[in-house]
Amino acid sequence: MNKESLSKLSNEKLLKKHTAAKTMVWLLAIVLTGCLLFFIYVSIQDGFTPLVAVPLALSTIIPLNVKNMNTLKKELDSRK
Structure with missing residues (x-):
C-alpha cells in the first residue's frame, strides 16, 4: 500500500x-510455531523430515505483514 491510497x-x-x-x-505466528514444533517432534520420533522447512519458509511472510501493519499505524498516528 502506498501513502496515497492510505490517505x-x-x-x-484504517483501524x-x-x-x-x-x-x-499473531495467528500466522502461532500456527507456524505449532507446525514447527509438531514437525520437530515428528522428526525426533521417526527421523528427519523435510517438512521442518515449511514453517521456516512461510515465516518470511510475517515481517512483510508487520511492515504493512506499521505503515497503517503511522498513518493512523499522523491523523491524530
Whole structure:
C-alpha cells in the first residue's frame, strides 16, 4: 500500500485494516510455531523430515505483514 491510497481511507477503515493485519500476524505466528514444533517432534520420533522447512519458509511472510501493519499505524498516528 502506498501513502496515497492510505490517505484516501477513513480512520475507521484504517483501524479495521490495522486490527485485521495485527490479528493475522499473531495467528500466522502461532500456527507456524505449532507446525514447527509438531514437525520437530515428528522428526525426533521417526527421523528427519523435510517438512521442518515449511514453517521456516512461510515465516518470511510475517515481517512483510508487520511492515504493512506499521505503515497503517503511522498513518493512523499522523491523523491524530
